[in-house]
Amino acid sequence: xxxxxxxxxxxxxxxxxxxxxxxxxxxxxxxxxxxxxxxxxxxxxxxxxxxxxxxxxxxxxxxxxxxxxxxxxxxxxxxxxxxxxxxxxxxxxxxxxxxxxxxxxxxxxxxxxxxx
Amino acid sequence: xxxxxxxxxxxxxxxxxxxxxxxxxxxxxxxxxxxxxxxxxxxxxxxxxxxxxxxxxxxxxxxxxxxxxxxxxxxxxxxxxxxxxxxxxxxxxxxxxxxxxxxxxxxxxx
Numbered sequence: 001x002x003x004x005x006x007x008x009x010x011x012x013x014x015x016x017x018x019x020x021x022x023x024x025x026x027x028x029x030x031x032x033x034x035x036x037x038x039x040x041x042x043x044x045x046x047x048x049x050x051x052x053x054x055x056x057x058x059x060x061x062x063x064x065x066x067x068x069x070x071x072x073x074x075x076x077x078x079x080x081x082x083x084x085x086x087x088x089x090x091x092x093x094x095x096x097x098x099x100x101x102x103x104x105x106x107x108x109x110x111x112x113x114x115x116x
Numbered sequence: 117x118x119x120x121x122x123x124x125x126x127x128x129x130x131x132x133x134x135x136x137x138x139x140x141x142x143x144x145x146x147x148x149x150x151x152x153x154x155x156x157x158x159x160x161x162x163x164x165x166x167x168x169x170x171x172x173x174x175x176x177x178x179x180x181x182x183x184x185x186x187x188x189x190x191x192x193x194x195x196x197x198x199x200x201x202x203x204x205x206x207x208x209x210x211x212x213x214x215x216x217x218x219x220x221x222x223x224x225x226x
Contacts, residue, residue, distance in 0.1 A: 004159070033214070042120070042205060042216035043160070056212040091159050105214070107152075107159025 004108035025094030122217035135193040139206035148209040
């Protein structure tokens with residue numbers, strides 16, 4: 001009964017490189033949320049996905065960031081041409097349901113991205 | 117434009133006493149409120165929630181109070197235990213989105 005898995009746990013990238021963060025939701029969960037936590041700040045919603053669909057990406061920066069949740073495989077958060085300001089902890093959460101029951105979010109341990 | 121504010125970054129409490137963590141929000145349209153607990157190097161864990169139609173929800177040692185007129189939410193932990201030492205985030209849910217506060221680091225002193 002594995003929980004939400006994220007890998008890698010730590011990722012170091014030089015400015016201008018690409019970062020790919022993976023999230024495997026809990027078994028049976030078809031809804032995934034991505035959050036970013038900057039130092040000294042709370043978690044900020046980025047994007048909400050269902051299988052093969054982006055439901056709400058209003059929290060995503062307009063450029064360089066993209067997310068997907070394919071029919072098979074993990075959800076991927078992709079950051080192109082990383083900059084130092086992208087350094088943060090990125091958390092993924094999965095949920096079995098939508099609507100009010102979506103408070104049942106189960107978080108992964110996060111990926112800590114460091115841009116040098 | 118912080119939608120949810122936790123003005124106390126840290127709190128220390130003696131074991132056995134009550135811990136009170138506070139949270140303020142800005143939008144009176146928010147209708148579902150949650151508390152999460154986070155240990156270092158782990159993701160947040162859901163703790164307790166409350167709907168805007170209620171003013172109190174209790175689960176064991178944890179009670180959440182909602183004051184809609186003041187747009188204020190609080191979490192009471194009694195009695196506090198050393199294992200409660202963690203960062204506590206309040207969050208509000210509206211539609212698809214969750215807004216989180218910046219967290220309060222609770223230390224329970226044995």
